[in-house]
Amino acid sequence: MPEESKNLGTLKDRFGDVIFDTHSYRGDDTIIIDKQHILEVCRFLRDEADLSFDFMMDLTVVDYLNQEDARERFEVVYHFYSSERNHRLRVKAPIPESDCTIDSIIPLWIGANWFEREAYDMYGIRFNDHPNLKRILLYEEFEGYPLRKDYSITKRQPLIGPKN
Amino acid sequence: MADLTESLHSEHMVLNMGPSHPATHGTVEFKVTLDGETIVDLEVEIGYLHRGFEKSCEKGTWEQAFPYTDRLNYCSAIINNVAYAMAVEKLLGVESTERCQYIRVITSELSRMADHYTNIGAGALELGGYSAFLYFVEARELVWDLLEKVCGARLTSNYVRIGGLKNDLPPNFEQDLQEVFKECRKLYHDVDTLLRKNRIFLDRMREIGGISTEEAIAYGFTGPCLRACGMEYDVRKAQPYLVYDRLDFEIPTGTTGDNFDRYLVRMEEINQSMRLVEQCLKEMPEGPVNIDDPLIRQASKDKVYSKMEEMIDLFILVSEGVKPPKGEVYLPTEGANGELGFYLVSDGTGKPLKCRVRPPCFALTQAMPRLCKGSLLADIIPTFDQINLIGGECDR
Amino acid sequence: MGVENFFGDNIIFTRVNDAVNWGRKYSFFLYPFVTACCGMEFMSLAGPRYDLDRFGAALPRFSPRQADLLMVVGTISHKQAPILVKIYNQMAEPKWVMAFGVCTVSGGFYDNYATVQGIDTLIPVDVYVPGCPPRPEMALDGLIKLQNKVQKEKFSDYPKGAAPTTPA
Numbered sequence: 001m002p003e004e005s006k007n008l009g010t011l012k013d014r015f016g017d018v019i020f021d022t023h024s025y026r027g028d029d030t031i032i033i034d035k036q037h038i039l040e041v042c043r044f045l046r047d048e049a050d051l052s053f054d055f056m057m058d059l060t061v062v063d064y065l066n067q068e069d070a071r072e073r074f075e076v077v078y079h080f081y082s083s084e085r086n087h088r089l090r091v092k093a094p095i096p097e098s099d100c101t102i103d104s105i106i107p108l109w110i111g112a113n114w115f116e117r118e119a120y121d122m123y124g125i126r127f128n129d130h131p132n133l134k135r136i137l138l139y140e141e142f143e144g145y146p147l148r149k150d151y152s153i154t155k156r157q158p159l160i161g162p163k164n
Numbered sequence: 165m166a167d168l169t170e171s172l173h174s175e176h177m178v179l180n181m182g183p184s185h186p187a188t189h190g191t192v193e194f195k196v197t198l199d200g201e202t203i204v205d206l207e208v209e210i211g212y213l214h215r216g217f218e219k220s221c222e223k224g225t226w227e228q229a230f231p232y233t234d235r236l237n238y239c240s241a242i243i244n245n246v247a248y249a250m251a252v253e254k255l256l257g258v259e260s261t262e263r264c265q266y267i268r269v270i271t272s273e274l275s276r277m278a279d280h281y282t283n284i285g286a287g288a289l290e291l292g293g294y295s296a297f298l299y300f301v302e303a304r305e306l307v308w309d310l311l312e313k314v315c316g317a318r319l320t321s322n323y324v325r326i327g328g329l330k331n332d333l334p335p336n337f338e339q340d341l342q343e344v345f346k347e348c349r350k351l352y353h354d355v356d357t358l359l360r361k362n363r364i365f366l367d368r369m370r371e372i373g374g375i376s377t378e379e380a381i382a383y384g385f386t387g388p389c390l391r392a393c394g395m396e397y398d399v400r401k402a403q404p405y406l407v408y409d410r411l412d413f414e415i416p417t418g419t420t421g422d423n424f425d426r427y428l429v430r431m432e433e434i435n436q437s438m439r440l441v442e443q444c445l446k447e448m449p450e451g452p453v454n455i456d457d458p459l460i461r462q463a464s465k466d467k468v469y470s471k472m473e474e475m476i477d478l479f480i481l482v483s484e485g486v487k488p489p490k491g492e493v494y495l496p497t498e499g500a501n502g503e504l505g506f507y508l509v510s511d512g513t514g515k516p517l518k519c520r521v522r523p524p525c526f527a528l529t530q531a532m533p534r535l536c537k538g539s540l541l542a543d544i545i546p547t548f549d550q551i552n553l554i555g556g557e558c559d560r
Numbered sequence: 561m562g563v564e565n566f567f568g569d570n571i572i573f574t575r576v577n578d579a580v581n582w583g584r585k586y587s588f589f590l591y592p593f594v595t596a597c598c599g600m601e602f603m604s605l606a607g608p609r610y611d612l613d614r615f616g617a618a619l620p621r622f623s624p625r626q627a628d629l630l631m632v633v634g635t636i637s638h639k640q641a642p643i644l645v646k647i648y649n650q651m652a653e654p655k656w657v658m659a660f661g662v663c664t665v666s667g668g669f670y671d672n673y674a675t676v677q678g679i680d681t682l683i684p685v686d687v688y689v690p691g692c693p694p695r696p697e698m699a700l701d702g703l704i705k706l707q708n709k710v711q712k713e714k715f716s717d718y719p720k721g722a723a724p725t726t727p728a
Contacts, residue, residue: 025491026254054381057496058522062509067517077507079494079522083381083397090494111384114530122218137211137559138674139639146219146673153219153672160642161681161725183643184593186622191595191640212640213595216672231669238597282600301607308604319600319693556596 005029007089010050015041020071020094028090035076035093035102042105045080045089053080053089056105059115061095061123065149073097074123078105095125104130122147176204179541183212187290187545190555192529194544201540206533213555221519225485226252227326229519234320236521237557239282240275240500242311244521245324250405251495251506252326255488261455264328265406266448271314271323272406273437273444277348278307279500279552280430280437287427287549288359291368296355303351306344313340326486327461328454338445345438352434359427366424373535373547374422383534384527387502388429389551393421399498411443426550460486485514492518501525501552523557565716577715584628584654585710588617588703591627593647596634598661601693610696615703624650629706630683635663636676648683649722656686656710658702665690683723 008022008029018041020032033041045053058079064070072094080089095102104127105112116127117136124145127133135142141159144151156163181194188194191212197205217236221229233244246268253260260268285300308318313334315323323330359365375385377393390397398415400408416432418425454461458477467474488510496505502524509518528551535547567573590612592602605612612618621627624647636644648657659679662668665688667677679685686709689702 026257026493028492028494030492055386056384057503058494058505058507058520060507060518060520062518064517067511079505079507081496083395083402086402088494088496090492109384110382111527111530114526118526135211137214139211146216151673153216153223156638156673158638158641158676160645161676183640184647186620190599212637212643213635214637214639214674215596215635215670216674219672220670235597238600282603286603298608301603302609305604305607305609318695319597 007051007087010048011041011044014044028088030090030092032071032075032092032094035095038076038091038093039103039105039108041091042078042108045091046108050085051082051089052084053082055081055083056109056112056115057081057088059105059112059119061119061125061147063123063147063149070094074100074125076102076119076125100124101126101128103128106130121145124148181544188548189286190553190558192548192553192555194532196541196544198541201542203536203539203541203544206536206544208529208532210529211559213559215556215560217521217560218519221516223515225514226488226516227481227485229516230324231320231322233521234322235556236523236560237279237499237501237504237554238319239554240272240279241319241321242271242275242315242323243497243499243504245321246272246406247495247497247499247504248506249324249326250497251493251508252486252488254493254495255491255508255510256326256460256486257489258327258455258457258460260328261452262407262449263332263451264453264455266444267329267333267453268324269406269408269411270333270441270444270448271311271321273440274307274311276500277434277437278304278311280434281307283500283549283552284355284427284430287546288355288365290545290549291365293359293362293365296358299351299355299358303348306347310337310341310344313337325454325461327457328452332453341441341445345442348438352431356431368542369424369427369546369550370422371420372423372539372543373550374420375531375535376421379534380421380531383531385502385531386527387499387524388426388433389421389502389528391415392418392425392429394419399496399503403496405495405497407444410447411440413440413443423546423550487512487514496522499524501554501557502528521557521560523560525551525553525558529553529558573715577713578711581711581713585707586616588615588629588656589619589621589627590617591622591624591630591647591651592620592633593630593644594633595636595640596661596663598633598663598693601696601699602631602633602660605696605699610700612700612703615700615707617703624648625652627651628655629658630655631658631660632664632679633660635661635668635670636679636682637674638676639674641676641682644679645682645723645725649726653718653720654713656706657683658706659685659688660699660702661694662690662692668692682725684720 018034018037022031062075074095076093078091119125121135177198179196183191183193193209195207233248234241236244281300281304285297288296312318315321377395380393396417413436416429458474462478463474468478490512492509494507496503505522507520511517659665664679667675687702687706
């Protein structure tokens with residue numbers, strides 16, 4: 001059993017009650033936290049000197065419909081990178097289908113704006129306090145959220161022209 | 165002047181630089197609010213080339229996603245292929261052979277050169293330098309001729325496979341490459357002398373579109389645009405993959421982060437890429453290019469047609485696909501625009517559960533309003549050129 | 561409509577018709593409606609090696625009012641479709657449309673919620689150049705076929721009217 005990485009240890013000490021699980025599958029440190037505390041955890045990740053995660057690299061959502069061992073249907077996944085310490089971290093926050101909302105991390109990284117809009121556009125996750133939460137890759141008249149597993153891939157909604 | 169204009173009823177004009185515009189590379193819409201010629205506000209709308217990359221990848225097997233990855237950053241298609249193949253190999257827990265890694269580096273760097281040629285050529289074209297465009301299009305044709313000899317296609321190569329490559333390098337590749345590089349260096353010198361000290365080019369690019377390093381990091385900048393601000397972050401040096409840790413190359417950085425620095429960084433990166441390719445050709449070992457696991461990478465055709473095991477494995481591979489164990493990985497690589505990362509989630513079957521690409525130019529385009537507010541309308545053109553938005557990558 | 565219906569099919573009008581078509585086919589003003597990867601091959605086509613200028617089609621006119629050949633280069637998504645129809649309607653007749661690349665011909669391998677399955681569902685197309693992306697020689701072949709088509713046109717073919725999918 002390889003020993004747990006230092007970062008995971010630091011985070012477990014500070015946020016033990018909020019972290020559901022951690023793992024380092026294939027060398028990628030990952031923590032799974034309660035979605036209510038996402039802003040707090042991200043602020044700690046950015047400001048703490050040992051961690052200093054200054055880059056918010058990626059923000060996406062995974063749909064675990066029909067997967068038996070998933071906690072909730074959706075999971076918002078954040079990837080962070082620290083240029084000073086040269087280490088990476090993945091943060092995941094499970095989101096139930098009944099309450100598809102989570103706090104926006106724009107106050108910490110302004111670059112999260114469009115990533116959150118894309119998550120809303122493709123999966124329907126609403127980000128609280130987002131300044132401009134509207135569709136970004138698809139047009140306003142589109143109904144539904146195409147990357148959800150129950151949206152059929154060939155279900156077209158043309159603005160103009162024939163349906164198929 | 166101000167008191168004269170007080171009695172005039174004036175309001176800001178909203179201009180639409182629409183999705184079909186000669187100077188915007190790729191389809192983007194800019195809603196510009198103007199006060200005379202000065203930009204008061206800028207709103208960027210993307211998504212006109214959304215082609216459903218993620219949903220298409222989830223429809224087929226892991227191997228069937230390669231053509232879709234080609235068309236992400238279509239200027240440097242092989243880098244996308246390599247990044248995706250490496251991410252799936254990380255998920256499977258295998259490593260490709262040494263010769264394969266060297267060839268992947270060679271073809272990636274050739275693709276990076278083609279991308280920078282396209283970007284600088286088109287950038288010069290928008291500012292009126294048609295000759296620079298023609299020279300660099302010819303240089304790009306020569307590089308594409310080389311890639312065509314290797315994999316059969318100029319643009320959408322579909323060359324890399326999980327666990328190896330489609331085929332080995334052709335014979336006489338090294339001689340062909342030496343000739344092409346001689347010609348490319350001549351064309352590079354021509355364009356350099358045309359643009360670097362050109363009064364018009366300098367006036368339009370210097371001190372336009374600058375940004376500080378802290379702001380750039382907050383927006384998620386990576387790649388040449390971040391290196392132009394002065395920060396030395398390149399995934400090939402920070403977290404080396406393939407054989408980059410054995411090769412000797414430099415990371416060019418700028419100082420002010422304006423458009424001219426971005427141009428200089430890209431020009432120097434072309435030289436560094438040529439250096440990398442020449443080193444790889446000298447150090448590359450002989451050996452197989454595909455790994456020896458027929459359930460991941462199909463065995464050669466003579467074995468498939470004569471042995472039972474390999475034929476059964478080929479059937480399983482093609483019909484059900486490679487089956488990585490349940491889990492998730494994120495693999496960062498250095499694309500031509502910045503950090504190109506693939507986040508893959510596997511549920512144990514042959515089809516991906518999630519195949520996410522972290523697009524470098526998505527974060528860069530997001531900063532367009534910050535870069536352009538306060539400058540003139542004509543400054544959108546060089547700034548947007550140097551951001552190098554590639555529609556296939558930003559909109560996926 | 562068309563002069564030959566008035567005066568009959570006599571030799572003066574056929575010669576004038578031929579001369580007008582000859583002028584039209586060797587002086588296309590392109591409107592390159594470039595969206596995606598095929599745009600790279602279009603840049604090669606306009607470049608020094610595969611030269612479009614030899615065929616008289618060198619000058620792109622970036623205003624639809626001044627162009628007569630609409631080259632739709634690259635995938636058209638459903639978000640982009642109304643804009644394509646608008647540009648087509650703004651062009652003055654005579655005008656021709658070249659569908660460059662398999663995404664415009666039939667949607668390519670993007671059979672999903674976002675892509676138009678062929679631009680001929682929106683606007684009438686004159687020549688289809690498949691390929692992903694097509695080699696520049698294929699595009700030149702398409703251009704020559706279009707030139708042959710233009711040579712055979714008559715005055716009575718025009719006007720053709722707005723695109724069938726124009727919203728009211």
